Amino acid sequence: AVPHPLGASHPLALAPVTGPASSVDGFVRQFLRNLNHERGVALSASNDADRYFAFALTVRDYLMARWLEDLRRQREKPSKGVAYLSAEYLLGRQLDNNLLASGLTDIATEAMAACGIDIDELRAQEVEPGLGNGGLGRLAACFIDSLATLAVPNTGYGIRYEYGIFRQTFEGGQQVEQPDAWLTLGSPWEFPHPEASRRISFGGHTETYDDEGTPRSRWVPGWHVQAVPYNYLVPGYLNGWVNTLRLWSAKATDSFDLRVFNSGDYEEAVRAQTYAENISKVLYPEDSTPQGKELRLQQQYFFAAASIGDFLEQLPDDFDLTTLPDRIIFQLNDTHPVIGVPELMRVLVDEKKLEWDAAWAITQKCFAYTCHTLLPEALEVWSVDLLGRLLPRQLEIIYRINEEFLDEVRERYGDDEMRIRNMSIISEFPDRSVRMAYLATVASSKVNGVAKLHSQLLREKVLPDFNEFYPGKFTNVTNGVTPRRFIRLANPGLSDLITEAIGTGWLTDLERLRELETYAENPDFRAAFAEVKAANKRRLDRVMRDRDGFEISDGHLLDAMVKRLHEYKRQMLKVLHIVTEYERVVSGRVAASDIQPRTFIFGAKAAPGYVMAKRIIHLINAVGEVVNADPRVEGRLKVLFTPNYNVTLAERVIPAADLSEQISLAGKEASGTGNMKFALNGALTIGTDDGANVEIRELVGDENFFLFGMSEPEVEALWARGYKPAEFYQADENLRRAIDLIASGAFSGGDKSVFEPIVSNLLYDDRFMVLADYSSYIAEQAKVDAAYADQDAWTHAAILNVARCGFFSSDRSIRDYIARIWHTPPVL
Ligand code: NBX
Numbered sequence: 001a002v003p004h005p006l007g008a009s010h011p012l013a014l015a016p017v018t019g020p021a022s023s024v025d026g027f028v029r030q031f032l033r034n035l036n037h038e039r040g041v042a043l044s045a046s047n048d049a050d051r052y053f054a055f056a057l058t059v060r061d062y063l064m065a066r067w068l069e070d071l072r073r074q075r076e077k078p079s080k081g082v083a084y085l086s087a088e089y090l091l092g093r094q095l096d097n098n099l100l101a102s103g104l105t106d107i108a109t110e111a112m113a114a115c116g117i118d119i120d121e122l123r124a125q126e127v128e129p130g131l132g133n134g135g136l137g138r139l140a141a142c143f144i145d146s147l148a149t150l151a152v153p154n155t156g157y158g159i160r161y162e163y164g165i166f167r168q169t170f171e172g173g174q175q176v177e178q179p180d181a182w183l184t185l186g187s188p189w190e191f192p193h194p195e196a197s198r199r200i201s202f203g204g205h206t207e208t209y210d211d212e213g214t215p216r217s218r219w220v221p222g223w224h225v226q227a228v229p230y231n232y233l234v235p236g237y238l239n240g241w242v243n244t245l246r247l248w249s250a251k252a253t254d255s256f257d258l259r260v261f262n263s264g265d266y267e268e269a270v271r272a273q274t275y276a277e278n279i280s281k282v283l284y285p286e287d288s289t290p291q292g293k294e295l296r297l298q299q300q301y302f303f304a305a306a307s308i309g310d311f312l313e314q315l316p317d318d319f320d321l322t323t324l325p326d327r328i329i330f331q332l333n334d335t336h337p338v339i340g341v342p343e344l345m346r347v348l349v350d351e352k353k354l355e356w357d358a359a360w361a362i363t364q365k366c367f368a369y370t371c372h373t374l375l376p377e378a379l380e381v382w383s384v385d386l387l388g389r390l391l392p393r394q395l396e397i398i399y400r401i402n403e404e405f406l407d408e409v410r411e412r413y414g415d416d417e418m419r420i421r422n423m424s425i426i427s428e429f430p431d432r433s434v435r436m437a438y439l440a441t442v443a444s445s446k447v448n449g450v451a452k453l454h455s456q457l458l459r460e461k462v463l464p465d466f467n468e469f470y471p472g473k474f475t476n477v478t479n480g481v482t483p484r485r486f487i488r489l490a491n492p493g494l495s496d497l498i499t500e501a502i503g504t505g506w507l508t509d510l511e512r513l514r515e516l517e518t519y520a521e522n523p524d525f526r527a528a529f530a531e532v533k534a535a536n537k538r539r540l541d542r543v544m545r546d547r548d549g550f551e552i553s554d555g556h557l558l559d560a561m562v563k564r565l566h567e568y569k570r571q572m573l574k575v576l577h578i579v580t581e582y583e584r585v586v587s588g589r590v591a592a593s594d595i596q597p598r599t600f601i602f603g604a605k606a607a608p609g610y611v612m613a614k615r616i617i618h619l620i621n622a623v624g625e626v627v628n629a630d631p632r633v634e635g636r637l638k639v640l641f642t643p644n645y646n647v648t649l650a651e652r653v654i655p656a657a658d659l660s661e662q663i664s665l666a667g668k669e670a671s672g673t674g675n676m677k678f679a680l681n682g683a684l685t686i687g688t689d690d691g692a693n694v695e696i697r698e699l700v701g702d703e704n705f706f707l708f709g710m711s712e713p714e715v716e717a718l719w720a721r722g723y724k725p726a727e728f729y730q731a732d733e734n735l736r737r738a739i740d741l742i743a744s745g746a747f748s749g750g751d752k753s754v755f756e757p758i759v760s761n762l763l764y765d766d767r768f769m770v771l772a773d774y775s776s777y778i779a780e781q782a783k784v785d786a787a788y789a790d791q792d793a794w795t796h797a798a799i800l801n802v803a804r805c806g807f808f809s810s811d812r813s814i815r816d817y818i819a820r821i822w823h824t825p826p827v828l
Contacts, residue, residue, distance in 0.1 A: 019061060019062045019063075019064060019065040019066075020058070020061050020062060022062075022104075022107065023107065024107050024110045024111045024114060027058060027104070027107050027108055027111035028111045028114055028115060030058045030061055031054055031055060031058045031111060031112075031115065032054075032115075034053075034054040034055075034057040034058050034061070035050060035051070035054035038053065038054060038057055039053055039054055043115060048121060048122075048125050049125060049185055051117055051121075051122055051125075052095075052122045052125035052126065052188075053186075053188050055095075055108070055112070055117075055119075055122050056094075056095055056098075056126075056188035056189065057188050058108075059095065059098050059099055059102065059104060059108065060098070060188065060189065060233065062102050062104060063098065063101075063102055063233050063235050063242055064233075066235070066240050066241070066242045067233055067235075067242035067244075070240075070241055070242050070243070071244070074153050075314075078327065079153060079824070079825055080153075080326055080327055080328065080329070080822075080823070080824045080825065081152070081153035081154055081155070081327070081328060081329075081824065082147065082152060082153070082154045082155075082328075082329055082331060082817075082822055082824060083154070083155050083157055083307060083308075083311055083328055083329070083330045083331070084140065084143060084144065084147070084154060084155070084156045084157065084331045084333065085157050085158075085303075085304060085307055085330055085331060085332055085333060085336075085337035085340060086136075086137070086140040086156065086157070086158050086333035086336070086337070087158060087159060087299065087300065087303065087333070087334075087336035087337065088131060088132030088133060088136055088137030088140060088158065088283070088333075088336075089129075089131050089132055089137055089140045089141050089144070089156065089158050089245065089247075090130060090131065090132030090133070090134070090137035090138040090140070090141050090165075090647060091128065091129045091131065091132075091141045091647070092128050092129075092141065092485065092646075092647030092648060092650075092651070093123070093126045093128045093647070093648055094126065094129075094189050094232075095122070095123055095126050096123065096489050097145075097235075097484065097485060097489065098189075098233070098235055100237065100484060100488060100489060101148075101235035101236060101237050101238065101484070102235060102238075103238050127182045127184075127185070128182070128646055128647055128648050129164060129182055129187070130164035130165040130180055130182065130283075130646055130647075131158065131159070131160075131161050131164045131165075131247075131283060132164075132165065132283070133165055133283070133285065133286075133287040133564065134287050134563065134564040135372070135563075135564075135671070135672070135673050135674075136333060136334060136372050138647065138673060139333075139372075139450075139479055139673060139810075140156065140158075140333055141482075142480065142481050142482040142485075142673075142810040143156075143810055143813070143814060144156040144234050144243065144245060145234065145236075145237075145482040145484060145485070145810065146480070146482060146809075146810040146811045146813065146814040147234075147243060147814055148234045148235055148236035148237075148239075148241050148242065148243040149236040149237045149239060149241070149482075149484070149508060149811060150236070150811060150814055150815070150818075151236060151239055151241040152243075152814065152818065152824055153243070153824075154234075154243045155243065155244050155245070155246055155307075155311070156234065156243070156244070156245040156246065157246050157247075157248075157303060157306075157307035157310075157337075158245070158246075158247050158248070158303060159247060159248055159249075159280050159283075159299060159302070159303045160190075160230050160247035160248060160249040160280055161280055161281070161282055161283040162181075162183060162249075162280060162281050162282065163179050163180050163181060163182070163281060163282040163283065164180045164182050164283050165180060165283055165285060165605065165646075166178060166179065166180055166285055166605070166608070167179070167180050167644050168605050168643050168644040168645075169643055169644070170617075170621060170641070170643050173617075173618050173621030173622050173625065174614065174617065174618045174621075175605070175606055175608075175614050175617050175618075177285070177608050179282075189232050189233065190230045190231065190232055190247075191230065191231040191232075192228065192229075192230050192249075193228070193229045193230070193231060194228050196229050196310075197226045197227060197228045197229070197251070198226070198227045198229075198305075198306050198309050198310060199224050199225075199226060199227075199253065200224065200225050200226070200227050200301070200302050200305050200306055201219070201221030201222075201223070201224045202221060202222065202223050202224070202225075202298065202301070202390055202391065203221055203222030203223050203389065203390060203392075204219065204220045204221040204222035204223075204392065205219075205220055205222075205392055206218065206219050206220070206392050206393045206396060207220060211353070216350065216353075217349075217350060217393065217396065218350050218393075219346065219350065219392065219393035224253045225250050225251065225252065225253060225276040225277075225279060225302065226250070226251040226252065226253050226276075227248040227249070227250060227251075227302060227303075227305075227306035228248065228249045228250075228251050229246050229247070229248055229249075229306070229310065230246070230247050230248075230249060231244050231245070231246055232244070232245040232246075232247065233245075237484050237507065237508060246307070246310070248280065248302065248303050248306045248307070249280045250276055250277050250278070250279035250280040250281075250302060251276065251277060252272065252273035252275075252276040252277060253276070278295065279295070279298050279299055279302050280299070280302070284296055284299075285605070285607050285608055286607045286609070286610075287564045287566070287607055288372075288373055288375060288378040288564075288566065289377060289378060289607065289610070290378065290379075290380045290381075291609075292381070292382065292383070292386075294386055294390065297339070297382055297386060297387070297390055297391075298390065300336050300337060300338075300339050301339045301343070301390070301391055301394075303337065304337040304338075304339050304340030304343060305339075305340065305343045307330075307337075307340070308330065308340050308343055308344050308347070309347070311328055311330075312347065315327070321348065321352060321354060321362060322358065322361075322362060324362050324365075324366055325362060325365035325366050328366060329366060329367075329368055329445075329821070329822045329824070330344075330366055330367050330368070331368050331370065331817070331821075331822070332367060332368065332369045332370065332440055332444070333370055333372075334370065334371065334372045334373070334380075335369075335371075335379070335380040335436035335437050335439075335440055336380070338369070338380075338436045338437075338439055338440045338443075339391070339394060339436075340367075341363065341367060341401075341439060341440070341443040342391075342393075342394035342395075342397035342398050342401070343394060344363050344366065344367075345359055345360065345363055345397045345401070346393055346394060346397055348362060348363070349397075350393070356400070360401070360404075363443060364443060364444070364445060365445050366445075367440070367443050367444045367445065368444050368445050368446045368447070368448070368821050368822070369437075369440035369441060369443075369444040369446070369447045369448070370447075370448050370449075370450065370477075371437065371440075371447065371448070371449055371450075371458055371462070371670075372450055372670050372671075373670055374454065374457055374458070374461070374462060374667060374668060374670055375568065375668065376462075379435065379436070379437050379462075380436040380437065381427065381433040381434060381435050381436065382433060382434045382436065383431050383432070383433045383434075384426065384431075384432040384433055384434060385431070385432070387434060395434075398425065398426075398434055398439060399426070401425065401439070401442065401443070402424060402425040402426055405423075405425065405442050406420055406423070406424060409423055409469065412469070419465060422465055423438070423465050423466065423469070424438075425438045425439050425442065437462075437463070438463075438466070441463060441466050441470075441473070442466075444473070445473075445821070446473060446474075446475055446820065446821045447463070447466075447473055447474050447475070448474070448475045448476055448477045448820075448821065449474075449476055449477075449670065449671075450476075450477065450478065450479045450670050450671040450691075450692075451476070451478050451479060451670060451671035451672075451691045451692040451694070451695060452476055452478060452692075452694060452695055453667075453689075453690065453691060453694050453712065454476075454670040454671055454691060455474065455475070455476030456476075457667060457712070458474065459474050475820050475821065477813055477816045477817055477820065477821070478671065478692060478695060478807075478808075478813065478816070479671040479672075479673050479676070479692060479808075479810075479813060480673075480676065480807075480808050480809050480810035480811070480812050480813035480814075481673050481676050481677050481680070481808060481809070481810055482809070482810045482811075483506075483507055483510050483680070483809050483811075484507060485651070486651070486654065486677045486680065486681070487507070487680055487681065488507055489651065490650075490651035490652070490654060490655050490681070491532075491536065491654075491655035491681050493532040493535055493536060493655075494529075494532050494536075494655065494681065494682065494802070495507075497525075497528055497529060497532055498513070498516065498802075501515070501516060501519050501525065502515040502516060506806075508811065509811075510806035510807075510808075510809035510811065510812070511806040511807065511809075511812075512806065513802055513803050513804075513805070513806040514803055514804065514806060515803075516799060516802060516803035517800065517803045517804070519799065519803075520796050520799040520800050520803065521796075523792075525799070526792060526795045526796060526799065529682065529795055529798065529799055530791065530792075530795045532682075533655075533656070533658070533682060533795075533798070536655040536656040537552055537558060537656045538552075539652065539655075539656065540552055540558075540652050540653060540655075540656035543649075543652045544640070544642065547642070547649075548640070548642055548643065550640045550642070552599055552640075552656070553597065553599060553635065553638065555597055556597045556598055556599040556638065557596060557597065557598045557599070557658050557659060557784075557785075557788045558598075558599050558601065558656055558657050558658045558659070559598050559599065559600045559601070559657070559658065559659040559661065560600075560601045560603075560653055560654070560657040560659065560660060560661065560678070560683070561574050561600070561601070561602050561603075561604075561661035561663075562601070562602065562603035562604065562645050562649075562650060562653055562654075562674060563603075563604060563672075563674050564604060564605060564606075565604035565605060565606040565610070565613040565614075565616060565617060566613065567612060567613065567616075567767065567768050568664055568665055568668040568669065568768050569663070569664050569668075569669065570663050570664055570665060570768055570770055570773075571602065571604060571616055571620065572616055572758070572762070572768075572770050573663050573770045573773065573774065573777055574600070574602075574661055574663065575616070575619055575620055575623060576735070576738050576739070576770065576774060577777060577778060577781055578600055578623055578627065578637065578639060579623060579738040579741055579742060580734050580735075580737070580738045580778060581595065581598075581637055582623075582626075582627050582630070582633060582637060582741075583734075583737050583738055583741050584734070585632055585633050585636075585637075586630065586632050586633075587737065592632060592633050592634040592636055593634070593636075595633075595636045595637065595785075596636075596785040596788055596789065597635075597636045597637075598636070598637060598638070599638045599639075599640060600637075600638065600639045600640065601640045601641075601642065601653060601657075602620055602639070602640070602641040602642070603641070603642050603645025603649060603650075603653065604617065604641075604645060605644075605645065612757070612758075612761065615755070615757060615758055616758065617641070618754075618755075619742070619747065619755055619758060620639070620641050621641050622747040622748055622754075622755075623639060623747050624638075624639030624640065624641055625747075626746065626747050627639050650674075650677070654674075654677050654678055654681050654683070655681045657678055657681070657683040658683055658684065658788070658794070658798075659683055659684055659685075659686060659784060660674070660675060660678030660679065660683040660684065660685045660686070660687075661686060661687075662674070662675040662678075662685055662686070662687035662688070662690070662691075662693050663686065663687060663688055663708075663709070663773075663777065664688060664690045664691065664768075665688070665690070665709075665710075665715060665768045665769050665773070666688045666689050666690045666709060666710055666711055666712040666714070666715050667690065667712035667715055667716075668690065668768065669690045669691040669693075670691055671691040671692045672690075672691040672692050672693065673692075675687065675691070675692055675693055675696060676692060676696070676805065676808035679696055679700065679801045679802070679805045679808070680801075680802060680805045680808060681802070682798035682799065682801055682802050683798070683801070684704065684705065684706065684784075684787075684794070684797055684798060684801060685697075685700075685705055685706065685801075686706035686708065686777075686780060686781065686784060687705070687706070687707065687708075688707070688708065688709040688710075688773070689707065689709070689711045689712065690712070692808070695807070696805065696808075699804045699805060699807060700800060700801050700804045700805065701800070701804070703797070704797040704800050704801055704804075706780050706781075706783060706784055706787075707780070708773065708776040708777050708779070708780035709773040709776050709777065710769070710772065710773060710776075715769065718769070718772060723766070723769065723772065725762060725763055725764065725765070725766035725769075725770075725771040725772070726763050726764065728771035728772055728774065728775075729762075729763055729771060732774065732775050734775075734778060735771065735774050735775065739759060739762065739763070742755050742758070742759055743755070743756070743759045
């Protein structure tokens with residue numbers, strides 16, 4: 001028998017564990033039992049899906065006893081916990097993560113070998129749950145991993161979308177979206193709990209009534225849906241702790257409600273059912289650009305109300321609600337769950353019959369708000385019209401919150417109407433609407449940004465009046481990423497090398513990577529590190545050949561830009577760099593043989609309605625097609641745009657990359673988290689002074705980071721002077737040639753109209769100042785080329801990036817949340 005990963009003296013090891021035996025034999029027996037009993041097949045008759053399911057169920061069986069045990073512990077000795085409310089969780093595949101967390105990888109691999117099964121084929125079966133768009137959703141997934149690893153009692157609440165983020169394909173170089181039916185074969189990781197369904201109401205009207213002498217308001221809703229919870233295990237890393245992710249799925253209520261909702265005829269009833277179930281049908285693919293659609297508001301209320309109700313229901317009947325803040329903090333992942341604020345007030349005042357002031361005092365202590373953006377257009381607002389129709393009582397409550405808040409503002413500043421208009425939760429122009437970020441700020445105990453610079457700009461630029469009004473409310477928690485998935489699982493070669501050098505323990509104490517600094521001076525270590533990088537490139541080469549028919553050539557610098565397609569992230573700047581390199585060769589100004597061989601790899605989805613972003617995708621593909629096929633560049637420049645970039649692919653691209661592109665316009669990227677993943681995997685960054693790049697550079701040192709571009713104050717100053725992109729075009733010959741080449745139709749079969757909107761946007765608008773930063777970017781890229789020529793020095797810098805980025809573990813982020821915001825007690 002293999003000892004359980006918890007040492008016998010570990011506090012959680014004392015709990016009785018009744019899972020399958022922790023041995024190869026025990027695993028095989030449980031696997032075969034699952035294959036027979038859960039799938040109804042014999043091993044000899046099983047297909048890949050059967051084997052994957054039985055395997056996953058077996059891993060689950062090991063975690064089960066722990067899960068039940070931890071849930072019991074939380075019930076019997078409740079301590080303050082965290083409810084993380086997020087509309088998105090970009091989880092990635094679960095199998096390897098759960099094997100790793102339970103310490104079963106070796107046993108399971110041997111067990112499968114004993115059954116004649118290749119475990120890699122099982123891995124390949126899993127469809128990743130893509131229940132998020134990008135950074136915000138992936139951050140939520142990293143955070144629940146760290147919460148479990150730190151043994152903080154936590155439930156992650158969200159939506160079980162039937163369709164996650166769309167699958168991206170290219171046709172003629174243009175993005176085409178396909179539905180992501182991730183549940184077609186079912187998921188072995190979820191536990192439906194229909195018996196714990198909650199009724200969620202919408203519409204109708206409000207009324208006042210006499211409650212034994214007290215006048216009260218109540219909501220008389222017009223229609224209802226059922227919220228059915230599905231639980232997912234969230235195991236901590238080798239600590240025996242298992243938290244829960246609880247995702248809600250919408251179902252029509254019983255036929256009685258259907259009849260109330262419609263006229264009662266059968267076809268109408270089925271239509272009503274579809275209407276209800278649409279709520280959790282699909283993840284909105286807009287990233288950082290709220291659409292203001294009714295269904296979206298339904299989604300938000302649906303999961304916020306279900307989650308808050310779910311938590312309250314677990315409390316004992318005699319629970320003193322004034323002590324609620326000692327039991328729970330609802331962490332709002334951006335404004336998507338903020339409608340939960342008036343919902344909690346409604347429950348406390350209308351249902352639990354608390355006085356308004358008492359309810360408000362509780363509410364203000366139970367919420368905390370994380371803002372993830374700086375783009376003004378990304379701040380959510382809901383029209384009063386729509387809110388009043390869908391959630392009339394919540395709207396009344398929002399009005400009252402606003403009234404009392406503005407009274408306080410008046411008390412402090414007198415009748416400063418300008419200030420009052422600026423701070424009002426309700427804005428009057430262009431249409432009367434609710435500013436959700438303001439509501440969140442007023443209702444929360446703490447408001448945080450996601451990187452030092454972002455939090456500063458949030459205080460000074462986005463919410464300055466609120467910062468003045470609420471001293472001490474604003475704080476920073478710099479983002480982080482889970483090293484379990486993004487180092488240990490994604491980069492086993494590097495992980496082994498690190499462990500050989502500094503021993504175990506670093507995966508839960510990432511600052512220990514500092515101990516690698518001295519190894520950077522050791523030539524043998526540098527050689528081994530370089531070999532890991534080379535092996536990761538070969539692995540990516542196999543993945544890409546298989547997946548997309550691309551090759552990653554030997555000896556090329558691998559230059560990666562993978563993230564959502566957004567103008568502020570400036571994939572366009574990257575394109576101009578590529579076109580410049582290409583143009584310099586084909587115009588004969590540079591010999592191909594003088595170019596540092598580079599492969600540019602892109603991965604990016606564009607929101608389906610974001611026309612400019614889709615044009616840029618088209619351009620990247622078009623440039624790639626021309627450059628890759630032109631014999632004059634002698635294969636020294638290659639452009640690969642891999643479709644359907646997702647978490648699974650990130651785990652292969654990031655460990656192979658040499659150069660990480662983090663080139664947003666300063667002041668626009670709140671933090672970035674890909675930047676951290678790349679640095680931790682030994683890529684050097686070329687980046688602007690934006691988001692968490694600032695902190696990465698501070699830590700790794702200027703000499704190990706390629707900085708370019710304007711700083712945020714410089715950006716502001718240029719705007720103030722009046723930005724004229726055409727002047728930059730005129731002033732730089734390389735830039736002129738690159739843009740002219742695109743405009744000439746060289747990448748569109750001679751058709752000048754195809755990319756004309758991109759060209760004129762750059763020359764006459766260029767909101768994100770691509771042209772202003774171009775020459776500095778090109779100059780810095782020349783330094784990259786020169787630096788890469790000295791491979792050993794490059795490796796030295798790469799090792800220092802790994803060694804100095806331990807700060808970016810999401811474990812540290814969670815510790816910061818605990819210390820600055822949640823004040824939850826240590827559990828272990
Ligand atoms: O959140 C992202 C920021 O852009 C990143 O800089 C940051 O690192 C990351 C984690 O803090 N924001 C983001 O991903 N926003 C959204 O995903 C989003 C999605 C839908 C929506 C609004 C925003 N309606």
